[in-house]
Amino acid sequence: MKSFNRRKLISASAILAVTALTATAVPANAFSPKSEVGVSQTEIKLGITLPMTGAASPGYNKVPAAMKAYFDYVNANGGVNGRKVTLVVKDDQYVPTQAVAKTNELILKDRVLALVAPLGTANNKAVAASVNPGKRGVPVLFVNTGFSGFADQKKFPTTYAILPSYVMEAKIMAEYIKDNFAGKTIGLVYQDDDFGTDALSGFKSAGVKFAATVGYASGSQSATTAAGWVTKLKAANCDVVILFGVSSATAAGLGTAAALKYAPQWILGSVGGDATTIKASGVPAGVLYNAVGASFLPATTDTSDEYVSLFQSIYSKAVPGSAFDNNVLVGMNSAFVTVQALKAAGANPTRASLLAAIDSKGSTFASAALLPLNYSKTSHVGYNGYWFGKYSPTGDLKPDGGKYTLYTTDSGSGAVVKSTWKRPAMPAKGLPN
Amino acid sequence: MHKLSNKVRILIFIVIGFAIYLLSNNVDELRVYQGAQVAVYVVGIASIILLTGYSGQVSLGQGALLGVGGYAAALSQLKWHLPIPATFAIAILAAAGAGALLGIAAARLSGPYLAGATLALAVGLPSIANQFTVLGGEQGLFFDVGFPPSSLGADFTQYKWFFWIASLATLLAIFWLQNVMRSRYGRTWKAIRGSEVAAELAGVNVARAKILAFTLSAGVAGLAGALLAMTIGTVSPSAFPLALSFSLLTGAVLAGVTTLGGVIIGAVTLVAIPEIVGSIVNRAGASEAIASNLPHIVVGALLILTVVFVPNGPVEQMRSRRLKNGTSL
Numbered sequence: 119m120k121s122f123n124r125r126k127l128i129s130a131s132a133i134l135a136v137t138a139l140t141a142t143a144v145p146a147n148a149f150s151p152k153s154e155v156g157v158s159q160t161e162i163k164l165g166i167t168l169p170m171t172g173a174a175s176p177g178y179n180k181v182p183a184a185m186k187a188y189f190d191y192v193n194a195n196g197g198v199n200g201r202k203v204t205l206v207v208k209d210d211q212y213v214p215t216q217a218v219a220k221t222n223e224l225i226l227k228d229r230v231l232a233l234v235a236p237l238g239t240a241n242n243k244a245v246a247a248s249v250n251p252g253k254r255g256v257p258v259l260f261v262n263t264g265f266s267g268f269a270d271q272k273k274f275p276t277t278y279a280i281l282p283s284y285v286m287e288a289k290i291m292a293e294y295i296k297d298n299f300a301g302k303t304i305g306l307v308y309q310d311d312d313f314g315t316d317a318l319s320g321f322k323s324a325g326v327k328f329a330a331t332v333g334y335a336s337g338s339q340s341a342t343t344a345a346g347w348v349t350k351l352k353a354a355n356c357d358v359v360i361l362f363g364v365s366s367a368t369a370a371g372l373g374t375a376a377a378l379k380y381a382p383q384w385i386l387g388s389v390g391g392d393a394t395t396i397k398a399s400g401v402p403a404g405v406l407y408n409a410v411g412a413s414f415l416p417a418t419t420d421t422s423d424e425y426v427s428l429f430q431s432i433y434s435k436a437v438p439g440s441a442f443d444n445n446v447l448v449g450m451n452s453a454f455v456t457v458q459a460l461k462a463a464g465a466n467p468t469r470a471s472l473l474a475a476i477d478s479k480g481s482t483f484a485s486a487a488l489l490p491l492n493y494s495k496t497s498h499v500g501y502n503g504y505w506f507g508k509y510s511p512t513g514d515l516k517p518d519g520g521k522y523t524l525y526t527t528d529s530g531s532g533a534v535v536k537s538t539w540k541r542p543a544m545p546a547k548g549l550p551n
Numbered sequence: 552m553h554k555l556s557n558k559v560r561i562l563i564f565i566v567i568g569f570a571i572y573l574l575s576n577n578v579d580e581l582r583v584y585q586g587a588q589v590a591v592y593v594v595g596i597a598s599i600i601l602l603t604g605y606s607g608q609v610s611l612g613q614g615a616l617l618g619v620g621g622y623a624a625a626l627s628q629l630k631w632h633l634p635i636p637a638t639f640a641i642a643i644l645a646a647a648g649a650g651a652l653l654g655i656a657a658a659r660l661s662g663p664y665l666a667g668a669t670l671a672l673a674v675g676l677p678s679i680a681n682q683f684t685v686l687g688g689e690q691g692l693f694f695d696v697g698f699p700p701s702s703l704g705a706d707f708t709q710y711k712w713f714f715w716i717a718s719l720a721t722l723l724a725i726f727w728l729q730n731v732m733r734s735r736y737g738r739t740w741k742a743i744r745g746s747e748v749a750a751e752l753a754g755v756n757v758a759r760a761k762i763l764a765f766t767l768s769a770g771v772a773g774l775a776g777a778l779l780a781m782t783i784g785t786v787s788p789s790a791f792p793l794a795l796s797f798s799l800l801t802g803a804v805l806a807g808v809t810t811l812g813g814v815i816i817g818a819v820t821l822v823a824i825p826e827i828v829g830s831i832v833n834r835a836g837a838s839e840a841i842a843s844n845l846p847h848i849v850v851g852a853l854l855i856l857t858v859v860f861v862p863n864g865p866v867e868q869m870r871s872r873r874l875k876n877g878t879s880l
Contacts, residue, residue: 170839179839209839213789214690223829226581240690247693248784250709311690335681336689337789 154468156231162198162460162467165206165224167217167245168237168262173337174212177365177395177445178237181262182207184449185235187436188429189457195549198460198467206230212237212336212364214244221245225256232257232472235280235452239265239313240336242277252276255469259459259476260452260500264389265316266529269499276473278480278493280452280500282414284313284362285529287388288320290504291360291412293525293534295326298410299383305330305356307347307371309363317362317387323531330354339367344374352380362387369399376405384409388504393513394443403513411515412504414487415447416522419514425451425486428548444515451486458483458550484550488524490539502526503537564726571718575711584710584782585822590717591778592802592818594724598771599803600811605732606764607744608657612669613772614796615676616653620646620773621780621790622686625694635696639720642777643770650769654762673796677788691787694780717778724774729811731767740764794847801854807864816865824849 156163166182169175182205189203197203206228208220217238224230233256236242242261245251251258258277261268266283268274295304304326308314310333321328332347348371351359359375359382361368368390375381384406390396391411397403416423421430429450430442440446460467462475462483480493492499503526507517517523524537545551555563575583595617602608610616623645624638633641653672657665680686699712731737739760742750751757780786802817825846832842861868 171843207839209843211843214785214787215783215790218783218785222581222584226579226584243690244783244785244787247695248782253698253709310688338681338689 153466154231155229157201157467160201162201162203163206163228163230164203164232164234164456165208165221165228165230166233166235166237167208167210167220167224167241168235169212170207170209172211172213173339173366174238174364175366176369176399177392177443178262180440180443180445181235181237181449183437183440184433184446185453185456187433188450188453190436191432192457192549195547198457199465203457203460205234210238210241212241214238214240217241218244218248221249221251225249225251225254231467231469232259234259234456235262235449237262239263239316240311242268243312246274246277255473257469257472257476259456259472262448262452263313265312267312267316269497269529271496271498274498276469278476278498278500280455280491281388281448282489282501282503283320283499283529284316284387285320285323286502286527287412287504288317288326288362289324289527290506290525290534291385291387292321292324292326294410294506295358295385299358302357302383303329303355305332305351305354305359305382307332307334307351307359307361307363307367309333309367310335313389314362320529324534329356334363334367336364339363339370341370341374341377344370345378347371348375348378348380351375351382352378356382358383358385360385360387361390363390365390365392365395366399369396369401372396372405372409373399373401376401386411388412388414391515392444393509393515394441395445397513403509403511406509406513407511409509410506411509412506413444413515414489414501414504415444415451416486416488417507417515417517418442418444418447419516423486424544425548428544429486432548447486454548454550455483455485455491461550484542484545486544488522488539488541489526489537499529502528560726560729564722568718568722571722572715575714575718580708580710583708583714585826587710587714587717587778587782588822589815589818590714590721591775591782592799592821593721593814594771594778595775595799596802596806596814596817597725597728597811598768598775599799600806600808600814601728601732601771602764602768603803604807604809605737605744606740606761606768608761608764609662609666610669610765610768610796611666611800612671612673612676612796613768613799614791614793615669615672616646616650616769616772617776617779617795617799618677618786618788618791619649619769620776621694621786622680622692622776623773624777624780625692625786626685628694629692635716638694639774639777642773644773646773646776647766647770650772651762651766653769654765657765658758658761670796673793677791680788687787689788691785691790693785694777695784696781713782716781720774720778724771725811725814728771732811736760736763794850797854798850801850801857804854804857805864807867809863810867813864813866820853821850824853 168178170179186205193202210217210220252275260278260280264281264284266285268277269279306328330351332350361371416426421427433442459476462479463472476493477495487501489501489503503524505517505522505524507515510516525534526537527534599613602610620642624642627633627638627641681688699707739755747757798821802821805820806813806817828846828849
């Protein structure tokens with residue numbers, strides 16, 4: 119009699135497996151496949167993965183609300199060809215395996231039209247390898263990482279870079295150091311993954327010699343580990359230190375150095391240089407004072423800039439009480455460019471028409487940046503330069519000499535030159551046609 | 552207990568395999584992807600059942616052994632460009648080797664000491680990857696089993712391919728595990744779990760049997776690790792967190808740690824929890840911090856509730872109740 123038990127168990131578990139999976143499958147199948155995935159009569163659905171919690175989240179977790187603020191502004195003004203733009207947000211905690219799982223959810227479960235502004239070099243690489251949006255034809259718009267490799271159309275056919283690459287940033291930074299800190303002893307703190315090594319290769323091609331380099335493992339940044347960085351930089355007598363990491367690592371480096379009475383000339387990479395985030399981590403504004411920073415967007419306090427003043431008023435209404443900082447500006451600008459891409463994709467956008475629209479019209483898209491977008495059939499490079507400035511006593515980044523001097527270069531061996539590009543006027547009310 | 556003949560067992564496995572095949576053709580891609588995850592968990596949980604349920608040893612660090620398997624598979628592909636089945640074999644062997652070493656230490660430990668030692672392994676082992684550049688640091692290594700063969704058609708998705716590979720590997724692993732558990736070794740382990748002293752008096756070499764259990768269990772865990780690496784495309788320290796070890800343990804407790812029969816229950820539950828919790832959180836409009844952490848809390852709570860109310864797992868519970876009532880067929 120017991121022998122039947124074993125058999126029953128095995129078959130019962132098989133039946134259970136089958137029913138469990140098919141039962142849960144029904145709602146997903148109920149989706150009408152008539153129109154393009156993520157596009158209905160009334161809605162265009164986009165998705166984003168980024169760290170909303172965890173060590174790397176400070177600052178970047180403001181990006182989705184900033185993007186939604188602009189999308190809602192567009193939605194309130196007629197939407198994109200009558201459709202509302204919605205954004206599904208998934209927290210990947212800056213962990214590549216989480217990014218893979220969450221991106222799968224966005225594509226397979228939430229069925230978004232496109233991924234927009236997914237954050238992180240390692241995360242986007244893992245997603246490209248495993249989820250493979252390129253092979254699926256899923257657009258990966260305006261990745262929030264400056265890894266130069268994402269502009270490689272062979273490897274990442276549906277991915278568009280938007281930030282200037284880390285190689286460009288390092289090359290331009292090297293030029294700035296040559297002009298302003300010649301003969302000084304230079305130190306570098308970088309994230310020990312593709313984000314940091316991309317910058318390293320830029321510094322190397324520009325011929326920068328470092329007295330000390332400190333690589334930190336992503337996620338390891340803390341006051342304790344930063345004390346180790348400071349010891350190493352101090353021992354090498356570095357007068358100038360470049361912090362090329364995420365915001366939390368930059369804040370840890372600045373705060374710990376201040377506590378240990380180490381005050382070199384700081385140069386902050388654009389990724390981690392957001393003043394609000396650094397100050398929110400407990401670093402006094404005075405520590406930031408006179409540090410060098412870089413941006414490709416206008417300064418967030420520059421209310422004479424038409425984009426900054428419009429975005430500021432939209433954001434303060436949508437997210438009252440939240441400071442308007444560089445992460446917010448980057449997010450809203452990406453949303454602004456996304457809306458133009460969606461509009462350019464035609465009355466009934468598809469994944470294919472969206473990609474084609476950026477290739478053919480992307481270089482004409484308006485944006486807040488002080489540099490052009492370099493999209494074409496053969497280029498998925500976004501912006502290509504930076505201006506430099508210093509942080510004020512209150513911790514606001516202001517351009518040197520009160521004027522934006524823009525430098526531009528490429529991710530290869532091209533020279534660093536001054537940009538002569540002039541930004542066209544903003545579309546009326548910040549609503550592109 | 553009477554046993555089914557091998558012929559009948561093989562037939563049952565073929566039927567299950569056919570059911571999985573039919574299933575894979577009739578659900579959408581998300582379910583297929585989750586099916587592959589279920590298969591990974593089935594193998595992972597089975598490795599704990601072999602170790603804990605049969606030989607009576609506790610491992611809180613099974614996730615680390617999955618990590619050994621995953622890294623071995625990725626490295627052997629990266630360095631030696633081995634074909635995929637060979638990388639899986641390497642994963643099994645490497646993890647089994649690690650398990651043998653662990654087993655030697657474990658044979659001298661028991662109860663909470665063994666739990667502590669394996670827990671330390673789960674905490675410490677993944678961060679080794681940050682010390683050696685060959686292991687790719689926090690970013691890890693890619694593991695790519697490649698696209699499905701074109702003969703399967705253009706519509707055949709990558710995840711369906713993962714699901715097929717994972718299901719086949721799982722069926723083979725479970726079949727093999729059943730064989731082992733029904734063998735002399737299985738009986739020996741059960742004797743040890745019952746009473747070490749009695750087993751020793753009966754002439755069983757307890758230490759050797761325990762080490763063997765650890766070795767085989769680790770090999771199975773290594774296979775699970777390689778399958779996991781396949782489904783996420785990478786291996787990295789973050790792919791094998793402490794939470795993985797605890798999830799597998801919860802799955803094993805849910806499955807009923809003394810029998811392979813409920814293993815699918817544990818695996819399906821582990822895959823279903825984040826999805827169910829996620830949709831509840833979405834509907835409630837809770838914050839990201841809650842959405843990210845609630846699934847872990849639910850897994851933990853489930854572990855505690857199961858231990859309190861159905862310590863032997865639901866399957867074992869049903870069986871013993873039916874036996875008690877005398878209504879068994």
